[in-house]
Amino acid sequence: MNGRSIGLVVLLASIFIVEAGCKNPQNPNILAANPHRVVTISSVSPGASNPCEADFPVTLLTRHKNQTIAWAAADHDYWIQFANGSPIGADNINIKVPSKGHTDRYSIAPTVTVPQYYMYAIYDVDPTTNSSAKACKAANDDHDTGLNVKP
Numbered sequence: 001m002n003g004r005s006i007g008l009v010v011l012l013a014s015i016f017i018v019e020a021g022c023k024n025p026q027n028p029n030i031l032a033a034n035p036h037r038v039v040t041i042s043s044v045s046p047g048a049s050n051p052c053e054a055d056f057p058v059t060l061l062t063r064h065k066n067q068t069i070a071w072a073a074a075d076h077d078y079w080i081q082f083a084n085g086s087p088i089g090a091d092n093i094n095i096k097v098p099s100k101g102h103t104d105r106y107s108i109a110p111t112v113t114v115p116q117y118y119m120y121a122i123y124d125v126d127p128t129t130n131s132s133a134k135a136c137k138a139a140n141d142d143h144d145t146g147l148n149v150k151p
Contacts, residue, residue: 035067036105041097041122041137042074052078052122052136060148061087063108069147071095072102079123083139087118087149094128112151119146 040055061067069088071080080095080103088106097103121127121135122145137145 035065036070037061037067038070038072038102040072040074041078043076043124043136050124050134050136052124054122054137054145057137057145058148059146060150061108062150063112064151066107068105068107070103070105071097073097073099075099076124078136079126079128081121081123081127081135081139083119083121085118087112087116087147096126108149108151112149115148115150117146117148121145 037056037059039057039059041052042055044051044053059069061069071078076099078097080097082093086092087108089109090111092106095103119139121139122137123133124136125133127133127135139145
């Protein structure tokens with residue numbers, strides 16, 4: 001065998017070994033088997049609440065896959081406020097995310113009939129009771145926070 005043949009054999013063997021090691025026999029496709037998306041919100045700097053970040057800021061939800069969305073708070077209370085309507089129902093424009101807890105799982109509202117991008121802001125104080133509240137993550141932050149919804 002020449003050098004190229006040995007290299008090809010090593011490469012193919014590595015691919016098969018990695019693939020075999022990555023497969024979970026009980027659940028080979030973890031995301032397909034778990035349609036529930038959870039976005040975790042936390043402070044950028046420990047002890048400081050503004051600005052904040054989300055670990056999965058842009059989420060794709062598809063109704064025919066029965067996918068749901070929930071938010072979790074890593075360090076203190078946060079509020080989600082949709083900017084252009086809510087894909088999870090008109091009553092869910094403002095959602096409280098409890099400290100070290102999570103919200104309920106929300107499904108796509110039946111009124112959503114076309115694919116759309118729904119932007120939301122994240123607040124570290126309740127924007128419905130505090131008119132001077134400033135978002136710790138703005139809804140228009142380069143489309144970095146929102147839900148892509150496909151009915």
